[in-house]
Amino acid sequence: MFKIDEIFSVAGKVVVVTGGGTGLGKAIAAGYYENGAKVYITGRRKEVLDATAEELKKLGGSGSIVTLQGDVATKEGCTKIADAIKEKESKLDVLVNCAGVGNAYKKPAHPDDQDALQEQLQAVDDVDFNQLNSINVNGVFFLTAALVPLLRKSENPSVIIIASIAGLANQRATGSIMYGTTKAAAIHLGTLLAGRLSPFKIRVNTICPGIFPTEMTGDVGGSGMNDMSTRASLRAPLKRGGEPQEIVGPILLLSSKAGGYMHGTHFTVDGGRLMAAGINDGIAQPAETNTYDQF
Template sequence: MAGNVAGPYFLTAAFVPLLKKSEIKSVVIIGSVAAIANQRPVSTLTYGVSKAAAIHLATMLAGRLSPLKIRVNTIFPGVFPSEITSEINEKGERYLKIPAGKAALRSPLARAGQRHEIVGPALLLASQAGGFMDNAVISVDGGRNMNAGMNDGIRMPEETY
């Protein structure tokens, strides 16, 4: 909760005076698909709950900061190489842990995201290009959650579980 909720809250509150003076008044909260979907093998219960709280935080901040014309938006990443989902081998290369790799295969794109694929949406929301977006959520998950339970009832390959 400290890193996913309190951190963004207090950081945003601390930057409000600067945001009020800025030409581009934008806050981007990083959520997770774990906030809206059960990601048991990849993340913990507390992680999912804290990311769900981060989403609600973004909604509350968007409402509270709208009189100041400060926009608050959220990105929902799916599986990306991170400290949670991956490890670094002896060559210094980052690779997905087995549960994260299997989760990535369950998305329609059947792979994990790459750095530039999360940077693009963040730049959109933080720039004038996203100037008409407020309290929006952008899902960057390879299509995994485009329809709730889209893989329900479909037999997925055994190696994805």
């Protein structure tokens, strides 16, 4: 009854991972594939998806990988993804909304340089918010809604939203206000979806990662995180960034019998970074140093 291979099993499950070609999505897809699930990975770049599929197949997992090019930035794009899956599957066990984008400010500014900060904020325009909202928030809603008919046919349907601690922490120097706002919206969207989908017995939970190697933290082609992200990770009590298995573990929990009583929650997977954010992120540095050591 309590064997790990039984209660944490995802073997035979049908899974969709958006943004599954890179970063956290790629690690999550690998976790499902190695443990016997049929995984659909979606993304805008077909060549990236194909390369990831070939790489994962070399791992010799017991599952299968299917690539599905698509864009979650519009309702039409989400509908096309859902329709393509409906043509091949009679049910869906797990949807992982992992696709996400970030953006930087058009004008750099030290958090304590008042004039530069004023220019930075005034340079933000509609496009900066709209691009992030379309993927980080709208895409989660539209794809989840489009896949409800398939999720309802699963015995233990699970929707997982990958947000960020940026949606919870008031970090003055890390990331952008626009990014943090959309991730806060994604977290609350997860709560609202959990309530609305409860009659269908579709569980919805949100994971808020800290610093992990991804394209957004400068990890391109496995080259490692950039200097800014590395310093941000050192602010966590564990003094490092996350490892791929440390995001896959919670994912498998929420997808299996072990997590079958978890619904409407959000998990922080950040090495304690959120706990320390309010302590260190407000430390003032002379503007002329431009070191950003308060990350």
